[in-house]
Amino acid sequence: MAIRIALLAEAGGALAARTTRALARLGPGVQVDVERDPAALLGRLRGGGVDLVVLDGASGEAAQRLLAARRPDDAPALVVAPGADEETALGWFRRGAADCVALSEDYDELLPMAALEQIQRHRVAAERGAAERRIRWLERMHEAVVDALPAGLAVVDPRGRIVAANPELARLFGMAPRIAVGRRLEDVLPAALLAEGAVPAAVARASRGGAPAPRVARFEGEGGPRAFDVRATRLDEEGHVLLLLSEVTRAEALSRQVDDLRRYTENIIQNMNSALAVVDGEGLVSFANPAAEKVLGAAPGSLVGASLWQWFEGPLRHGLVERTLREGLRFRGAEGTIPRGRERVPIGTSCAPLVDGDGVRRGAIVIFQDLTEIKQLQRQLLQSEKMASIGQLAAGVAHEINNPMGFIHANLFQLGEYVQDLGRVMDAVQELVAACTAGSPEAQRAAAERVEGVAREVDAPYLLEDCAKAVRESLEGSERIRHIVQDLRAFSHPDGAARSLADVNECLDSTANIVWTMMKHAVVLRREYGDVPRIRCWPMQLKQVFMNLLVNAYQAIQEAGGARGRPGEIRLSTRAVDGGVAIEIADDGVGISPEHLDRVFDPFFTTKEVGVGTGLGLSIAYNIVKRHGGTLRVESEPGRGTTFHIHLPQGAEAPVEGAA
Known part of the structure; x- marks a missing residue:
């Protein structure tokens, strides 16, 4: 074994050499470090790893100072005293030396034996001290764990008395700490808890050596229902039982709430009209409700594990779901079509990232709805609004047709x-x-005179000239009627499902021509059309927007009245902007009050008299523009007029809510 000894002596002296040789007899693992300075040796001692200190008694005061500086747990000190008698040895013992060896003839034999004995004693004492400290640490840790454990602990002897208990047991049942020790179990626990039977059964089972069988005891306490998890374990052959009571009242209540919430959420998801699918980062479906199976035309239970890309293609895949998975963006109200059998079904889609408790994206939640019926209703509503608008124009149109007629x-x-x-x-x-x-x-002469007379009588040259004029005027009138009817037919014709390229200037101008029939006696119409690109849109829906805004402008001018002594003015302008077209429709009518500006696009909001407006015109216009991916905003000043600003992109994208 390795032994390290520190020797206080004159380096190179005879004692140091003889002592080192003597200690070497302990074995090859012995290391002797010679020091002349007591402070340096004390430093070695404090650094640890020293098994024995050997002091040259002849050094006198130096050896005494080192003995005085030793601590009880330091390595033992053995003093070598030349010619030591009992009185000298006793003196060194009083100063703290563990042993004293005389520098005699048998020194080489006595020193190793004395050193080995002291080293063994020191190591045994050190091990015993470490064990005692470990035991004390374990006892303190055990006591701290038992006291801090959020469960009541009681050790019950074979007679049913509590011989040990932690503070939590007293707290659970409203008694002073430590009062439970020495009392019978039935004197400490509530009678209702014992009557429930779980506690006595657990203690009895454990006392017979049976394996622990956790049970939950439920009873009616003073403050309401309570529940405890009951466990019991036999501790020794004498029959002592450790009883563990953990209150689970709140945990059970929370568990019931979680179960109720889970069932509530599941009922909502399973019975909601909208389809809901959860996909992982690869687009594989991990959950889908019945509505999703119905919209996608899939068999019940067949969507889990399937790729959503079987249905979501093109923009719906790359522009929505994959961007949500990749960038964490949220989308709402994006429209597209998906295949279902031999048909394509229009759907509206919202998409949001699925994140875990650490905020890491784990997939996406995709909510979508079959828009087939909604699209039909929208087309019917738009068509009804168109026909209502035509109804408002009926008098003007009739007048325009009546004149040429x-x-x-x-x-x-x-x-x-x-x-x-x-x-x-x-x-x-x-x-x-x-x-x-x-x-x-x-006869020929008489007949010729008759022809000449009749021609002169009816004024044949004038008659022929006037006939030609009447025919020309009638053709012009019929052409005017044909144009009016053509514009009405174009305006009332419903859009198809797909968008088409259209000229915004033509859409605006043809709509203005129709509205002009009812307003031309009261309004000056100014047209300032720029060179704009064709855009992909639903042309008839845009004409509905322009119709609603033009009718509103005319009604605002009518409301302003003729007191100003001049006709009102409506200005139409278009211009190309980055990526689309900007349209302005301005009037110099009564304007809109500031408190109404934020509500003009709300459904059924109107400031007109009953019977004049439904409050749907501007709301429909706003939603049509939004569906095209554009914007519609209004500026107005009471008494000065109103301007509606429309921006239409050449192509529409899904609206983005924001990043997650």
């Missing part, structure tokens, strides 16, 4: 009279033809 009718009546006069001329001409055939010069 009036002069067409008058011209036709006049042409009827002209036909009768031309008939008389024709009759005379036929008589002339007959006379020419007969060959009589007198």
Whole structure:
């Protein structure tokens, strides 16, 4: 074994050499460090690892100072005293030396034996001290654990008395700490708890040596229902039992709440009209409700493990779900189509990242809805709104049609009279033809005079000129009617499901032409169209937007009244902007009060009199523009007028809510 000894002596001296040789007899693992300075040796001692200190008694005061500085747990000190007698040895013992060896003839034999004995004693004492400290630490730790344990602990002897208990047991049942020790179990625990039977059964089972069988005891306490987890274990052959009571009242209540919440959430998800699917980072479905199976046309239970990309293609995959998985973005209200059998179904989709408790993205939650019926209802609503708008224009349109119809009718009546006069001329001409055939010069001359007389009587040259004029005017009137009917048919025609490229200027201008029929006597219409790109849109829906805004502008001018002595003005302008088209529709009507500006796009909100407006026009316009991925905003000043600003992109993207 390795032994390390520190020797206080003159380095290179005879004692140091002889002592080192003597101690070497303890074995090859002995290391002797010689020091002349007591302070240096004391430093070695404090550093640990020294098994024995050997002091040269001849050093006198130096050896005494080192003995005085030793601590009780330091390595023992053995003093070598030349010619030591009993009195000298006793003196060194009083100063703290563990042993004293005389520097005699048998020194080389005595020193190793004395050193080995002291080293063994020191090591045994050190091990015993470490063991005692470990035991004391374990006792303190055990006591701290028992006291801090959030469960009541009681050690019950075979007679049913509590011989040990922790503070939690007293707290659980409302008694002073330590009062339970020495009392019977039935004097400490509530009678209702013991009557429930779990505690006595557990103690009895454990006392017979049975394996622990945890049970939950429920009883009615003074403050309401209580529940305890009951466990018991036999401790020794004498029959002592450790009883552990953990209150689980709140845990059971929370568990019931969690179960109720889980069932409540599951009922909502399973019965909601919207389809819900949860996908992992690869797009594989980990959960899907019945509505998702119905929308996707999948068999019940077949979606889990399937790839969502079987249905979500193109923009729905790359522009929505994959961006949510990759970037943590949230999307709401994105529209697209998915395959279902041989048809494609329109859906509206919202998408949000699925994150765990540490905020790490684990997938995405995709909520989508079949929009087939909604699209049909939207088309019906838009069509109804169009027809309502046409109804508002009916008087103006009728007037525009009635004017040309009036002069067409008058011209036709006049042409009827002209036909009768031309008939008389024709009759005379036929008589002339007959006379020419007969060959009589007198008859021919008389017939020619008759033709000339009838032509002069009906004023044939004027009649022919006026007929041509009447026909031209009637053609112009019929062309005007044809244009009006054509614009009405184009406006009332419903959009298809797909978008198409359209000219915004043409859409705005044709709509203005229709509205112009009802407002031309009260409004000056100014058109400032720029060179704008064609955009992919639903043209008829855009015409509905323009119709609603133009009718609103006209009504605002009407409300302003004619007291200002001049007609109102509506200005239409378009211009190309980055990635789309900007449209402005401005009027100099009454304007909108500031308190109403934030509500003008709300459904059914109107400031008009009952019967004048439904409050849906601007709301429909706003949603149509939003569906195109554009914006519609309003600026207004009471008494000065209102301007609606529309921005339409050349293509529409799904609206992004924000990053997660």
